[in-house]
Amino acid sequence: MADQHPEGINMPDPTEIAETMAAISEKSQEMVQSFLKKQSEQNLDKDPDPMRIGQAFWEMSQRFWADPDQALKLQADLWQGYNNLWQESARKYFSSQQIEKESPSPEKTKDRRFKDEAWEDNPFFNFIKQSYLLTADSIHKSVKDVEGLDESHALKVDFYTKQFLDALSPSNFLITNPEILKATAETGGQNLLQGLENLIADLDKGRIKMTDEDAFTLGENIATTPGEVIYQNELMQLIQYAPTTDKTHTRPLMIIPPWINKFYILDLKAKNSFVKWAVEQGFTVFMISWINPDAKLAEKSFEDYMIKGPLAALDAIEQATGSKEVNAIGYCLGGTLLASTLAYMAEKKDTRIKSGTFFVTMTDFTEAGELRVFIDEDQLVALEKRMAEQGYLDGVEMGTTFNMLRSNDLIWSFVVNNYLLGKTPFPFDLLYWNSDTTRMPAKMHSFYLRNMYLDNKLIQPGAIELDNTPIDLGKVTVPTFMISAKEDHIAPWKSTYANTQHFSGKKEFVLAASGHIAGIINPPAAGKYSHWINKETPETPDEWLDNAVEHPGSWWGHWAQWAKKKSGKLIPARTPGAGKLKSIEPAPGSYVRIR
Incomplete structure (x- = not known):
C-alpha cells in the first residue's frame, strides 16, 4: 500500500531535512529538561491519585473478569468486526476499486477528526480509521456494560475511558495522520519544528493556545458596547x-x-x-x-x-x-x-x-x-x-475541566493544529x-x-x-x-x-x-439554530418536548x-x-x- 500515500507532495532537499531534524532534536531536549526541572520542584508528598481514578478502574476490572461469558462475547464481537474489516479492505484494495463513500451515522458525520479526504479515499488510512473506531467502540462497550459498579466509579471509568480513546485517535499522531504527513513532507519538517516552539510556549503559559490572543483588545474589538x-x-x-x-x-x-x-x-x-x-x-x-x-x-x-x-x-x-x-x-x-x-x-x-x-x-x-x-x-x-x-481555584484548572468535556474539539484539535501542523490558531x-x-x-x-x-x-x-x-x-x-x-x-x-x-x-x-x-449566543441576524416553544410546563422534560413546536432561528x-x-x-x-x-x-x- 506504499503507493497509496497522499499524492501531490513536493519533496524537500535532504540537507534541509537534516537541518530541520537537528533543530527539532535540540528543541525537544530543551523541552524535556524544562519538564524535568518543573517535576523536581513538585511536592512529592502529594496524593498521586486524588481523583481516585485508579481505584475506579480496579473495581471495574474485577467486576469485568467476574463475568467471563461477557468478556468472551466482547472479544468475539471484536474479532468478527476485524475479520469483516480485513475482508472489505482487501477486496477494495486488490480490486483497485475506489472506496465507496459510506452513509455514516449522524454522530460519525460530525467527527471532524477525519475530515481529510484521505481518511475515506485512501485504503491505507481508511483501514487505520475504521480499525480505530472499531477498537474504541469495543473498549468503550467493555467498560460501559460492566454491572454492579458504584455510580461514582462508573462515571469515572466511562469518562476517562473516553478521554483515553480520544487521546489514542490516529488523527493525533504524525505517522497515522495523512494531513500531517503531507505537511511534513512538503515543508521538510518545518511544521514539526514550529509545532515544538508552539508547544514550549504553551507549556510556559500552562495552557493550550486556542486563538490568536494578540488579535483582540477589550474595549476595541471585543466587549465594545458603549x-x-x-x-x-x-x-x-x-x-x-x-x-x-x-x-x-x-x-x-x-x-x-x-x-x-x-x-x-x-x-x-x-x-x-x-x-x-x-x-x-x-x-x-x-x-x-x-x-x-x-x-x-x-x-x-x-x-x-x-x-x-x-x-x-x-x-x-x-x-x-x-x-x-x-x-x-x-x-x-x-x-x-x-x-x-x-x-x-x-x-x-x-x-x-x-x-x-x-x-x-x-x-x-x-x-x-x-x-x-x-x-x-x-x-x-x-x-x-x-x-x-493558594486561596482560590486557579482559572486554568477550571478551564481544563471544561475543555475535557469536549476534548476532541477543545484539546486534541489544537494539539494537531498547533503542535503537529505547526499552525497558529485563527482569531476567534x-x-x-x-x-x-x-x-x-x-x-x-x-x-x-x-x-x-x-x-x-x-x-x-x-x-x-x-x-x-x-x-x-x-x-x-x-x-x-x-x-x-x-x-x-x-x-x-x-x-x-x-x-x-x-x-x-x-x-x-x-x-x-x-x-x-x-445555544445562548445566537443573534437573530445569524439565522442559525432553532428553538422549541411549549407554553405548558408538565412534570417531565420528555413530556414537554413531545408537545413543543420547533421554530427556526434565534430565541x-x-x-x-x-x-x-x-x-x-x-x-x-x-x-x-x-x-x-x-x-x-x-x-x-x-x-x-x-x-
Missing part, C-alpha cells in the same frame, strides 16, 4: 450601557453573569453581542462585571457574592435611574445565584426583582451531567486542600473569551460544590442559609423565563428543566439548539416579547452617569481586564 462603570465594590463593577434608542422601558434590566468566566461572553463582537442587541430593543441594561479574585478574597462566600453582587446592584440601579424595580437575567452560575437571591428576597419580603430570566441554569443537581465525574467527597477534599494552599472571539479564565475564591467554591453539586441542598426548603436566612425556591413567585440548550454538556437541559417544578409563579421554558454557549426575539411586557412604559432614554451615580470609568471597566 457604557460606563457607575458603581463598584471589592467583588464587582456595575456597568450601565448607553442607550441607542430615544426611549427606553421604565424597568431596567440587570444581568448577572457567571464568575467562572468573564461577563463579555454576552458582549463579544458587535454582530453577536447580546448586550448590544438588548440595548437596541429599548432596555436600560446593567451588567455585573465580577472581579478576578486572588488570595486576598479567599474567604469570600456565596452569600458575599449575593450581598455585594445583585443586592448591591439593585441599590446602585435605584440611585442611577430612580427605579426601585428591575428585571433580572442570570447566566449559568449567575442564574443559580439569581435563583438563590430571589428565594432570599422572598423571605425578606423584598420585591424589587419583578421577573427572572435563566440562561442554562441549574438549581436541581440530581442529574448534573458529565461534570459529576469531578465531584465526589474524595475529590472535594483534595480540591479544598489545594485551594486552602469566543475562544479568546474561553481562554480568559478566572479564579474562584476558596470558601465560595467549596460551598457551591458541596451544598449544590454534591448534596443538592438548594432544592431542599430551608437546607441552605444565606445571611442567616433559610431559603426556599418554592417561594419564588415572580414570572420566570428559562432558556436551555439541547446539546449542553455543562448544564444538561433535562436538569435545567427541573426549575419549572421548583419555582412558583408563571413560568415559561424554551429550548435552544446547540450547546452551552452557541432572542421571543424572549424580548416576553420581557417587554414586564418592563413598563417607554420613557426618555437614560444616560449613564446622569443620575446620582457618576461615571467611574468607561465600559468594559478595569475588573474584566485582570488576567
Whole structure:
C-alpha cells in the first residue's frame, strides 16, 4: 500500500531535512529538561491519585473478569468486526476499486477528526480509521456494560475511558495522520519544528493556545458596547450601557453573569453581542462585571457574592435611574445565584426583582451531567486542600475541566493544529473569551460544590442559609423565563428543566439548539439554530418536548416579547452617569481586564 500515500507532495532537499531534524532534536531536549526541572520542584508528598481514578478502574476490572461469558462475547464481537474489516479492505484494495463513500451515522458525520479526504479515499488510512473506531467502540462497550459498579466509579471509568480513546485517535499522531504527513513532507519538517516552539510556549503559559490572543483588545474589538462603570465594590463593577434608542422601558434590566468566566461572553463582537442587541430593543441594561479574585478574597462566600453582587446592584440601579424595580437575567452560575437571591428576597419580603430570566441554569443537581465525574467527597477534599494552599481555584484548572468535556474539539484539535501542523490558531472571539479564565475564591467554591453539586441542598426548603436566612425556591413567585440548550454538556437541559417544578409563579421554558454557549449566543441576524416553544410546563422534560413546536432561528426575539411586557412604559432614554451615580470609568471597566 506504499503507493497509496497522499499524492501531490513536493519533496524537500535532504540537507534541509537534516537541518530541520537537528533543530527539532535540540528543541525537544530543551523541552524535556524544562519538564524535568518543573517535576523536581513538585511536592512529592502529594496524593498521586486524588481523583481516585485508579481505584475506579480496579473495581471495574474485577467486576469485568467476574463475568467471563461477557468478556468472551466482547472479544468475539471484536474479532468478527476485524475479520469483516480485513475482508472489505482487501477486496477494495486488490480490486483497485475506489472506496465507496459510506452513509455514516449522524454522530460519525460530525467527527471532524477525519475530515481529510484521505481518511475515506485512501485504503491505507481508511483501514487505520475504521480499525480505530472499531477498537474504541469495543473498549468503550467493555467498560460501559460492566454491572454492579458504584455510580461514582462508573462515571469515572466511562469518562476517562473516553478521554483515553480520544487521546489514542490516529488523527493525533504524525505517522497515522495523512494531513500531517503531507505537511511534513512538503515543508521538510518545518511544521514539526514550529509545532515544538508552539508547544514550549504553551507549556510556559500552562495552557493550550486556542486563538490568536494578540488579535483582540477589550474595549476595541471585543466587549465594545458603549457604557460606563457607575458603581463598584471589592467583588464587582456595575456597568450601565448607553442607550441607542430615544426611549427606553421604565424597568431596567440587570444581568448577572457567571464568575467562572468573564461577563463579555454576552458582549463579544458587535454582530453577536447580546448586550448590544438588548440595548437596541429599548432596555436600560446593567451588567455585573465580577472581579478576578486572588488570595486576598479567599474567604469570600456565596452569600458575599449575593450581598455585594445583585443586592448591591439593585441599590446602585435605584440611585442611577430612580427605579426601585428591575428585571433580572442570570447566566449559568449567575442564574443559580439569581435563583438563590430571589428565594432570599422572598423571605425578606423584598420585591424589587419583578421577573427572572435563566440562561442554562441549574438549581436541581440530581442529574448534573458529565461534570459529576469531578465531584465526589474524595475529590472535594483534595480540591479544598489545594485551594486552602493558594486561596482560590486557579482559572486554568477550571478551564481544563471544561475543555475535557469536549476534548476532541477543545484539546486534541489544537494539539494537531498547533503542535503537529505547526499552525497558529485563527482569531476567534469566543475562544479568546474561553481562554480568559478566572479564579474562584476558596470558601465560595467549596460551598457551591458541596451544598449544590454534591448534596443538592438548594432544592431542599430551608437546607441552605444565606445571611442567616433559610431559603426556599418554592417561594419564588415572580414570572420566570428559562432558556436551555439541547446539546449542553455543562448544564444538561433535562436538569435545567427541573426549575419549572421548583419555582412558583408563571413560568415559561424554551429550548435552544446547540450547546452551552452557541445555544445562548445566537443573534437573530445569524439565522442559525432553532428553538422549541411549549407554553405548558408538565412534570417531565420528555413530556414537554413531545408537545413543543420547533421554530427556526434565534430565541432572542421571543424572549424580548416576553420581557417587554414586564418592563413598563417607554420613557426618555437614560444616560449613564446622569443620575446620582457618576461615571467611574468607561465600559468594559478595569475588573474584566485582570488576567
